[in-house]
Amino acid sequence: METYSTPAATVQQVLKAHPMQVEQAASAQVKKVLGRISLCRTPDLGFHLYRCTSEQCGHVKYQYHSCRDRHCPKCGALKKEEWIEARTRELLPVKYYHVVFTLPHELNSLVMGHQRLLYKLLFDASSQTLLAFGRDEKYLGAQPGIISVLHTWGQQLSYHPHIHCIVSGGGITGEGKWKEATKNDWRFLFPVKAMSVVYRGKFMQGLKTLMAAGQLIPPEGMDVKALINGLYSKDWVVYAKAPFGGPQAVIEYLGRYTHKVAISNHRIIGISDEEDTVSFQYKDYADTGKQKEMTLAASEFIRRFSQHILPKGFTKIRMYGYLSNRGRHKRISEVLTLLELPQHAGAVSVPFTVRLLERYGMEVNRCPCCGENTLELVLVYLPWKRADDG
Known part of the structure; x- marks a missing residue:
C-alpha cells in the first residue's frame, strides 16, 4: 500500500481561481478538459452517498466523482x-x-x-x-x-x-x-x-x-x-x-x-493570490539535474499547461x-x-474496491466515524441525469 501526502497547491486550484482563462481557452477541446479538471471531485460532477447502518452512528458520507480525464493530475x-x-x-x-x-x-x-x-x-x-x-x-x-x-x-x-x-x-x-x-x-x-x-x-x-x-x-x-x-x-x-x-x-x-x-500537483509549491503567480519545482537538466524553483504568472502557467x-x-x-x-x-x-519458458498467466479482473484497498488503504464500506464496515450506498447522484429529467 502506498501513502500520499497532501500537495501544497493543485492545478485545480489555479484553474478555479481563474475561470475566465478556462472560458477563453484556445479550443473547445482545451476548454472542455480544463473545465473537467476544475470540477474534479466536487459536487458539480455528482457523488455517491453512503450512510452508516449502525444505529449508534448514522454517519453520512459523500464520495464526489472524479473527472477521469487523462490530463488531470488527480486521476488515472x-x-x-x-x-x-x-x-x-x-x-x-x-x-x-x-x-x-x-x-x-x-x-x-x-x-x-x-x-x-x-x-x-x-x-x-x-x-x-x-x-x-x-x-x-x-x-x-x-x-x-x-x-x-x-x-x-x-x-x-x-x-x-x-x-x-x-x-x-x-x-x-x-x-x-x-x-x-x-x-x-x-x-x-x-x-x-x-x-x-x-x-x-x-x-x-x-x-x-x-x-x-x-x-x-x-x-x-x-x-x-x-x-x-x-x-x-x-x-x-x-x-x-x-x-x-x-x-x-x-x-x-x-x-x-x-x-x-x-505537471503533478506535488511539484506545485504554492499560489500567491496577491501577486497572482504560481511557483513550482523543476529539474534543471542543463545543471546536472538540480532541483530549482520557477514562478510564473497564473495566466502563463495555465497557458503552458493547456498546450x-x-x-x-x-x-x-x-x-x-x-x-x-x-x-x-x-x-x-x-x-x-x-524459449521453453512458461506461458504468462491469464488476465484477472480485479474489482475496483480491491484496487482502492491495495493502493490507498481505502475500504469503501468502512465508516470514517465509527470505524466499522457499516457504510451502505443509498444514492448515486449524476447531475447531467437530473438535468435530462428536468
Whole structure:
C-alpha cells in the first residue's frame, strides 16, 4: 500500500481561481478538459452517498466523482495500474533498451497548429526508424517489440514534443524464430547517429508529403523553403539511455512515465493570490539535474499547461513490431514456447474496491466515524441525469 501526502497547491486550484482563462481557452477541446479538471471531485460532477447502518452512528458520507480525464493530475492512477498489469503479461525475460526521439524546436509552431497530424508523424517516423534498423541483418535481423509514449512537455512546462521508446533486445525473424540481440560497440541496440539521420529523413519526407497534399498548411508568413533547408542541415536529437536492467525495471519505468501529465500537483509549491503567480519545482537538466524553483504568472502557467492537452481521442501510447495489437498475444505465446519458458498467466479482473484497498488503504464500506464496515450506498447522484429529467 502506498501513502500520499497532501500537495501544497493543485492545478485545480489555479484553474478555479481563474475561470475566465478556462472560458477563453484556445479550443473547445482545451476548454472542455480544463473545465473537467476544475470540477474534479466536487459536487458539480455528482457523488455517491453512503450512510452508516449502525444505529449508534448514522454517519453520512459523500464520495464526489472524479473527472477521469487523462490530463488531470488527480486521476488515472488505477487505470494506469490496469494498463501496466496488462503489459507485464507481454514482457519477455530479455534486455530492454530506452531511446528518446525529439523534434527540433523550429517545428513547434507548425506542430501546435497540426497536432493530430504531426504527433502521428512523430510516432510513425520514430517507430519506422527502429523497425528498419531491426530488420537489417547487420544490427539484429528481426522484428523487435516497441512501446512508444508521447510526451510534449519539458520540466518548465515548455513545449517539447518527444517520444520515449522501450525496445526489446531481440526480435522475431521472418521464419518466426526468436533472435537475441548480439553484443555490439554501441550503447544502444543500434548506432544512434545513424538512427538520427534516418529518423530525420522519414519525418521530413512525411512532412513534405502532408504539405504537398494540402493537409498541412503552414502559418502565414512562414518561409517553408528556409524551414525545410534549416531542418535538413541540423542534427536531430535521438537520445539513447542506458538499457533497463530487465523486465522488472521496465515495469517500474512504465509506472512512472506512461500515464504522466504535464505537471503533478506535488511539484506545485504554492499560489500567491496577491501577486497572482504560481511557483513550482523543476529539474534543471542543463545543471546536472538540480532541483530549482520557477514562478510564473497564473495566466502563463495555465497557458503552458493547456498546450499539453492532446487532441480528443488521440492515442498517446502505441505499440509496434511484435507488440503491435493484431495477434500480439499469439506471437508472445509462440516466443515463450520457442524459449521453453512458461506461458504468462491469464488476465484477472480485479474489482475496483480491491484496487482502492491495495493502493490507498481505502475500504469503501468502512465508516470514517465509527470505524466499522457499516457504510451502505443509498444514492448515486449524476447531475447531467437530473438535468435530462428536468
